[in-house]
Amino acid sequence: MPTPAVIQAFFDEPTHTVTYLVADPVTRDAAVIDPVLDYDHKSGTVDTRSVEAVLEAVARQGYRVVWTIETHVHADHLSGSPFIKAKTGARIGIGAEIVQVQRIFRPIFNATDLKADGCDFDHLFADGEHFAIGALDVEVLHTPGHTPADVSYKIGDAVFVGDTMFMPDYGTARADFPGGDAHQLYHSIHRLLALPPQTRLFMCHDYKAPGRDTYAWETTVADQRAHNVHVKEGVSEATFVAMRTARDATLAAPVLLLPSIQVNMRAGRFPPASANGVHYLTIPVRVKDGAPVPA
Numbered sequence: 001m002p003t004p005a006v007i008q009a010f011f012d013e014p015t016h017t018v019t020y021l022v023a024d025p026v027t028r029d030a031a032v033i034d035p036v037l038d039y040d041h042k043s044g045t046v047d048t049r050s051v052e053a054v055l056e057a058v059a060r061q062g063y064r065v066v067w068t069i070e071t072h073v074h075a076d077h078l079s080g081s082p083f084i085k086a087k088t089g090a091r092i093g094i095g096a097e098i099v100q101v102q103r104i105f106r107p108i109f110n111a112t113d114l115k116a117d118g119c120d121f122d123h124l125f126a127d128g129e130h131f132a133i134g135a136l137d138v139e140v141l142h143t144p145g146h147t148p149a150d151v152s153y154k155i156g157d158a159v160f161v162g163d164t165m166f167m168p169d170y171g172t173a174r175a176d177f178p179g180g181d182a183h184q185l186y187h188s189i190h191r192l193l194a195l196p197p198q199t200r201l202f203m204c205h206d207y208k209a210p211g212r213d214t215y216a217w218e219t220t221v222a223d224q225r226a227h228n229v230h231v232k233e234g235v236s237e238a239t240f241v242a243m244r245t246a247r248d249a250t251l252a253a254p255v256l257l258l259p260s261i262q263v264n265m266r267a268g269r270f271p272p273a274s275a276n277g278v279h280y281l282t283i284p285v286r287v288k289d290g291a292p293v294p295a
Helices: 049-061 081-088 098-108 182-193 221-227 237-248 257-264
Strands: 006-012 017-023 029-033 036-040 045-047 064-069 091-095 123-125 130-133 136-142 151-155 158-160 200-202 218-220
Touching (some): 006 049, 017 049, 029 049, 029 130, 036 049, 049 064, 049 081, 064 081, 064 130, 182 221
Parallel strands (some): 029 064, 091 123, 158 200
Antiparallel strands (some): 006 017, 017 029
């Protein structure tokens, strides 16, 4: 029987993001999933304290990071993958449908430096592909809907689901970003819920549902089937899509949406520096119908 993975979670409360360190205890090879680069949008400054905490745990336990992998292009935090790669030599991976996300957002941000072919990443994972973390086998599951490029990573009895779903008392991810699709999300969720009941599911975010005082990010397929407030057994696709569409219409944009998309679609790379050596992030300005436009 294969040795189970060692899984450690690092919760970043400002972005409600969970980064995972997954290691093979035999070979000591490891991967980091969804690392956070700290970004203060009020001052435009970045910090590496979150990824440094992960790397301190890596050093303390004698691990060797061989992969830093993303479940999708996040809209709520900047990726720390380039920092991990620079420090460890790890490869950066993401789902192959990243090219769709890049093609959608390249014109929105006038990102003329972006080739929109996924080449910013070291590897693009196909649905059903397997790769190794030491002796650990990782299976890639394409789980679109939140974005076209979402993937989940299955390692033994553990699956890292990204933003596809949340804890049972909080429900599921929004599907209203460009390229998102509530129908696809429903089917992706049910692909995960078709796994054995004891399968452990690890969330990428938690926001403490009403009535819960502590953060949580690990559940099971059985718990999700029985208790997920949006997709528990008996909820039809039509009912889910109607709920998700109505709910998404009420949600505000994530605070870090604009910087996150620009950076993360480039595998955590900032746009090229201008002639003055400064990196700038673009803010597209949309004018409401009938509003005067300053000259």
